[in-house]
Amino acid sequence: xxxxxxxxxxxxxxxxxxxxxxxxxxxxxxxxxxxxxxxxxxxxxxxxxxxxxxxxxxxxxxxxxxxxxxxxxxxxxxxxxxxxxxxxxxxxxxxxxxxxxxxxxxxxxxxxxxxxxxxxxxxxxxxxxxxxxxxxxxxxxxxxxxxxxxxxxxxxxxxxxxxxxxxxxxxxxxxxxxxxxxxxxxx
Amino acid sequence: xxxxxxxxxxxxxxxxxxxxxxxxxxxxxxxxxxxxxxxxxxxxxxxxxxxxxxxxxxxxxxxxxxxxxxxxxxxxxxxxxxxxxxxxxxxxxxxxxxxxxxxxxxxxxxxxxxxxxxxxxxxxxxxxxxxxxxxxxxxxxxxxxxxxxxxxxxxxxxxxxxxxxxxxxxxxxxxxxxxxxxxxxxx
Amino acid sequence: xxxxxxxxxxxxxxxxxxxxxxxxxxxxxxxxxxxxxxxxxxxxxxxxxxxxxxxxxxxxxxxxxxxxxxxxxxxxxxxxxxxxxxxxxxxxxxxxxxxxxxxxxxxxxxxxxxxxxxxxxxxxxxxxxxxxxxxxxxxxxxxxxxxxxxxxxxxxxxxxxxxxxxxxxxxxxxxxxxxxxxxxxxx
Amino acid sequence: xxxxxxxxxxxxxxxxxxxxxxxxxxxxxxxxxxxxxxxxxxxxxxxxxxxxxxxxxxxxxxxxxxxxxxxxxxxxxxxxxxxxxxxxxxxxxxxxxxxxxxxxxxxxxxxxxxxxxxxxxxxxxxxxxxxxxxxxxxxxxxxxxxxxxxxxxxxxxxxxxxxxxxxxxxxxxxxxxxxxxxxxxxx
DNA sequence: CATGAATGAGACTTCATTCAT
DNA sequence: TATGAATGAAGTCTCATTCAT
Numbered sequence: 001x002x003x004x005x006x007x008x009x010x011x012x013x014x015x016x017x018x019x020x021x022x023x024x025x026x027x028x029x030x031x032x033x034x035x036x037x038x039x040x041x042x043x044x045x046x047x048x049x050x051x052x053x054x055x056x057x058x059x060x061x062x063x064x065x066x067x068x069x070x071x072x073x074x075x076x077x078x079x080x081x082x083x084x085x086x087x088x089x090x091x092x093x094x095x096x097x098x099x100x101x102x103x104x105x106x107x108x109x110x111x112x113x114x115x116x117x118x119x120x121x122x123x124x125x126x127x128x129x130x131x132x133x134x135x136x137x138x139x140x141x142x143x144x145x146x147x148x149x150x151x152x153x154x155x156x157x158x159x160x161x162x163x164x165x166x167x168x169x170x171x172x173x174x175x176x177x178x179x180x181x182x183x184x185x186x187x
Numbered sequence: 188x189x190x191x192x193x194x195x196x197x198x199x200x201x202x203x204x205x206x207x208x209x210x211x212x213x214x215x216x217x218x219x220x221x222x223x224x225x226x227x228x229x230x231x232x233x234x235x236x237x238x239x240x241x242x243x244x245x246x247x248x249x250x251x252x253x254x255x256x257x258x259x260x261x262x263x264x265x266x267x268x269x270x271x272x273x274x275x276x277x278x279x280x281x282x283x284x285x286x287x288x289x290x291x292x293x294x295x296x297x298x299x300x301x302x303x304x305x306x307x308x309x310x311x312x313x314x315x316x317x318x319x320x321x322x323x324x325x326x327x328x329x330x331x332x333x334x335x336x337x338x339x340x341x342x343x344x345x346x347x348x349x350x351x352x353x354x355x356x357x358x359x360x361x362x363x364x365x366x367x368x369x370x371x372x373x374x
Numbered sequence: 375x376x377x378x379x380x381x382x383x384x385x386x387x388x389x390x391x392x393x394x395x396x397x398x399x400x401x402x403x404x405x406x407x408x409x410x411x412x413x414x415x416x417x418x419x420x421x422x423x424x425x426x427x428x429x430x431x432x433x434x435x436x437x438x439x440x441x442x443x444x445x446x447x448x449x450x451x452x453x454x455x456x457x458x459x460x461x462x463x464x465x466x467x468x469x470x471x472x473x474x475x476x477x478x479x480x481x482x483x484x485x486x487x488x489x490x491x492x493x494x495x496x497x498x499x500x501x502x503x504x505x506x507x508x509x510x511x512x513x514x515x516x517x518x519x520x521x522x523x524x525x526x527x528x529x530x531x532x533x534x535x536x537x538x539x540x541x542x543x544x545x546x547x548x549x550x551x552x553x554x555x556x557x558x559x560x561x
Numbered sequence: 562x563x564x565x566x567x568x569x570x571x572x573x574x575x576x577x578x579x580x581x582x583x584x585x586x587x588x589x590x591x592x593x594x595x596x597x598x599x600x601x602x603x604x605x606x607x608x609x610x611x612x613x614x615x616x617x618x619x620x621x622x623x624x625x626x627x628x629x630x631x632x633x634x635x636x637x638x639x640x641x642x643x644x645x646x647x648x649x650x651x652x653x654x655x656x657x658x659x660x661x662x663x664x665x666x667x668x669x670x671x672x673x674x675x676x677x678x679x680x681x682x683x684x685x686x687x688x689x690x691x692x693x694x695x696x697x698x699x700x701x702x703x704x705x706x707x708x709x710x711x712x713x714x715x716x717x718x719x720x721x722x723x724x725x726x727x728x729x730x731x732x733x734x735x736x737x738x739x740x741x742x743x744x745x746x747x748x
Numbered sequence: 749c750a751t752g753a754a755t756g757a758g759a760c761t762t763c764a765t766t767c768a769t
Numbered sequence: 770t771a772t773g774a775a776t777g778a779a780g781t782c783t784c785a786t787t788c789a790t
Contacts, residue, residue, distance in 0.1 A: 003790095004752065011753085027299035029216035033781060043755050048782065108298030111291060111353065112214035148358070148365045151350070152343070155362065159346025163338070166298065171335070175342065178335045220764060230772045232767085241764070377769095378773065385774085401673035403590035407760060417776045422761065482672030485665060485727065486588035522732070522739045525724070526717070529736065533720025537712070540672065545709070549716065552709045594785060604751045606788085615785070 012050050015040050016064070019057050024101035028058065028109050055115050062119050065102040069095055070126050084137055085183050088130070089157060093176055096161055104165045153183075199237050202227050203251070206244050211288035215245065215296050242302050249306050252289040256282055257313050271324055272370050275317070276344060280363055283348055291352045340370075386424050389414050390438070393431050398475035402432065402483050429489050436493050439476040443469055444500050458511055459557050462504070463531060467550055470535055478539045527557075573611050576601050577625070580618050585662035589619065589670050616676050623680050626663040627687070630656055634691050645698060646744050649691070650718060654737055657722055665726045714744075 018040040022031045033054055037047045051057045072091050096103050110116050131150060138146040138153075156179065164172040205227040209218040220241055224234045238244045259278050283290050297303050318337060325333040325340075343366065351359040392414040396405045407428055411421045425431045446465050470477050484490050505524060512520040512527075530553065538546040579601040583592040594615055598608045612618045633652050657664050671677050692711060699707040699714075717740065725733040 007753085027301075029214075029299070032779085034779095042753095044781095045756065045783080046754050049753070052782095054781075104298065109295075111295030112216075112299070114214075145361075145365060148361050151358070152347070152362050152365055155346035155350050156339070156343040157346070158349055159342035159344065160339070162345055162349065163342050171338070174332075174335050175339050178332060178339055219762085231765090232773065233771055235765070236770070381774085401675075403588075403673070406758085408758095416774095418760095419762080419777065420775050423774070426761095428760075478672065483669075485669030486590075486673070488588075519735075519739060522735050525732070526721070526736050526739055529720035529724050530713070530717040531720065532723055533716035533718065534713070536719055536723065537716050545712070548706075548709050549713050552706060552713055593783085605786090606752065607750055609786070610749070 008050070011042075015042070015047060015050055016057070016061055020061050020101050020105060023058070023061070024105040024108065028105070028113065058113070058115055059119060061102065062106065062116060065099060065106065066123055066126070068099065070130075073130050074126075085134060085153070086180055088134060089176060089180060089183075092157060093161070093164075093172060096164065097172075100165065103161065107162055107165055195237075198229075202229070202234060202237055203244070203248055207248050207288050207292060210245070210248070211292040211295065215292070215300065245300070245302055246306060248289065249293065249303060252286065252293065253306075253310055253313070255286065257317075260317050261313075272321060272340070273367055275321060276363060276367060276370075279344060279348070280351075280359060283351065284359075287352065290348065294349055294352055382424070385416075389416070389421060389424055390431070390435055394435050394475050394479060397432070397435070398479040398482065402479070402487065432487070432489055433493060435476065436480065436490060439473060439480065440493075440497055440500070442473065444504075447504050448500075459508060459527070460554055462508060463550060463554060463557075466531060466535070467538075467546060470538065471546075474539065477535065481536055481539055569611075572603075576603070576608060576611055577618070577622055581622050581662050581666060584619070584622070585666040585669070589666070589674065619674070619676055620680060622663065623667065623677060626660060626667065627684055629660065631687050631691075635687075646695060646714070647741055649695060650737060650741060650744075653718060653722070654725075654733060657725065658733075661726065664722065668723055668726055 015036065019031075019036045022036055022039060026035070033047060034044060036057075037044045040047070051060070069092075072095050073088065106116070110120060131154065134153065135146055135150040138149050143149050160172065160175055160179070164170045202223065206218075206223045209222055209226060213222070220234065221231060223244075224231045227234070238247070256279075259282050260275065293303070297307060318341065321340065322333055322337040325336050330336050347359065347362055347366070351357045389410065393405075393410045396409055396413060400409070407421060408418060410431075411418045414421070425434070443466075446469050447462065480490070484494060505528065508527065509520055509524040512523050517523045534546065534549055534553070538544045576597065580592070580597045583596055583600060587596070594608065595605060597618075598605045601608070612621070630653075633656050634649065667677070671681060692715065695714065696707055696711040699710050704710045721733065721736055721740070725731045
């Protein structure tokens with residue numbers, strides 16, 4: 001009973017990993033269900049035993065990746081935040097590096113996939129929480145346009161992430177350090 | 188003869204415009220050739236008279252968009268550049284707003300489409316020229332890490348562009364102004 | 375223009391005929407789209423140019439068959455009915471024999487196909503009109519239970535039709551004659 | 562040993578009942594083995610322990626239903642028939658009402674399923690016995706066309722049965738009574 | 749007896765592209 | 770130039786059935 005469930009969950013994760021890699025590398029649309037099954041060493045039909053379809057697979061991948069990010073950014077029940085800008089930036093890129101394929105996939109299709117767009121809006125409240133906290137911090141720091149500053153910071157981080165995912169050998173750590181310097185100097 | 192060619196060119200542009208809009212809105216893979224023909228009010232066969240295939244259409248769209256950007260950023264044969272950072276940033280966003288669908292398409296598929304990836308590497312020299320010029324400027328400004336600063340600036344611009352394309356009502360002008368302030372202050 | 379439309383309609387009817395035969399002979403579920411295309415001597419894709427799917431094909435077949443029946447039973451704008459029972463019975467079986475595959479298909483799947491069941495309820499008003507007219511006639515004939523008599527008559531006709539479609543060499547004409555005798559004698 | 566067999570038989574009957582209901586309600590083709598197993602609260606594999614396949618399941622259902630009908634219509638070893646028309650009609654509908662799903666299934670697929678068609682021809686002798694007895698009765702009653710009268714009667718019964726199965730709230734008892742009246746009056 | 753993981757043939761459908769007119 | 774009929778490879782998904790445990 002429990003035996004089946006454990007194995008099932010294991011198989012699901014295996015498939016998800018394979019699918020994620022292929023989606024990120026080959027593109028979501030170009031990746032066929034057959035390719036995923038072959039790469040995962042299972043039959044076509046079995047894949048459908050675990051996931052009802054290609055879209056659902058994408059959804060689960062997305063949700064799991066987002067959860068990981070949220071878990072890292074909103075730690076221990078919100079009490080004692082201590083998440084200043086430095087912590088946010090560093091955490092973001094740590095996670096980015098830890099699960100590169102996921103972010104490559106996400107950045108690669110968030111503009112073209114209605115599935116992802118819908119999920120993004122559904123997840124909006126979570127990301128908003130993080131943004132608000134950063135903004136509070138910038139307000140306290142006494143910046144003249146805290147709202148715009150927050151948006152600019154997020155845009156910058158997103159841009160660095162994008163280039164990091166796009167180019168091999170991108171000196172992400174140096175760039176991030178430079179960014180940190182700018183926000184340290186200012187506070 | 189010349190008249191024929193002019194009309195042909197006009198038709199090609201019309202088709203290209205329709206295709207661009209659809210690619211940006213619906214996604215490249217999801218957009219079918221049939222949709223383009225219908226929207227352009229021509230028959231399926233005629234479309235193939237103008238373009239040999241879907242990929243070629245995408246390529247031409249890409250090349251034209253890039254040329255427009257390059258033309259704006261590398262004006263009048265490179266002589267008398269006068270393109271300091273401010274000019275670069277403003278020009279970038281002016282073009283972005285002028286041809287939003289194109290950039291939405293480009294940002295939307297540059298990570299997933301091998302066609303675009305190939306073209307991007309082919310175009311690499313052009314973009315490199317622009318980057319070098321910015322870097323020269325920052326070197327002259329005496330910044331400690333001009334190479335990293337350049338990369339950070341491009342990442343920031345890309346990030347702002349991304350968010351501008353992603354979200355309706357994004358206060359792009361204010362953000363850009365804030366960015367300009369930072370680079371004015373520093374020089 | 376008109377040329378295309380004419381040919382298109384012709385092709386549609388050809389496909390419909392082939393599909394009808396196969397549905398009636400092989401069963402709706404067992405008949406594959408491929409079989410229809412092959413029998414109709416067209417490619418798989420072309421079939422979808424004419425009909426959006428298997429169900430739609432069935433729907434059109436059904437509607438066309440029903441219309442033929444209705445046209446025969448509700449002639450010249452309802453004025454001067456003159457359709458006594460004899461006329462109704464004879465007409466019914468004339469049409470049945472003229473389009474045997476259709477009725478074999480209809481009787482064969484009306485109990486199992488939700489598609490047909492939905493259409494049957496949608497067409498209910500038409501069949502009701504015919505039934506009402508028969509019932510009026512039986513009322514005028516002074517039968518004690520005209521409502522039940524009508525239902526019994528329709529059940530009998532349906533039963534004969536069923537057996538006619540089910541068994542080769544069924545002496546349908548003799549049976550129908552016998553039925554006519556019974557209703558003549560009574561009036 | 563006997564106890565094991567009894568339990569096995571019980572399980573088989575349970576599965577058969579579930580399958581019958583689903584076949585009748587959802588349609589034979591549309592009903593999947595999985596649905597049957599789930600509804601019967603057993604695993605997929607176990608179902609195959611009891612029945613070798615979907616077709617066999619249908620066959621057994623058919624044979625059991627037919628046997629029940631035959632048992633009711635050909636009682637106590639054929640001696641002392643006493644089966645006049647009235648008895649036949651009443652018995653038929655009593656059984657129909659007792660096992661509605663079975664008859665709904667049978668009427669629903671006898672025209673489309675080769676499996677059933679084969680079984681029907683195999684069972685032909687049994688039904689023929691019943692028909693012959695009715696015909697004998699009608700011969701004795703001195704009707705002018707006893708063969709046709711028999712066929713007409715069976716068609717009528719089949720038609721009523723069909724409508725009864727097809728329409729909720731069909732006044733089957735009243736209709737049957739009316740039918741009985743007609744055959745009483747004539748003898 | 750009992751489970752559900754696993755298989756794979758085959759169904760429906762889409763769509764870029766070609767071609768006769 | 771212009772049309773849309775025609776093709777068929779390829780994609781997604783289903784499901785009866787088998788098998789290891």
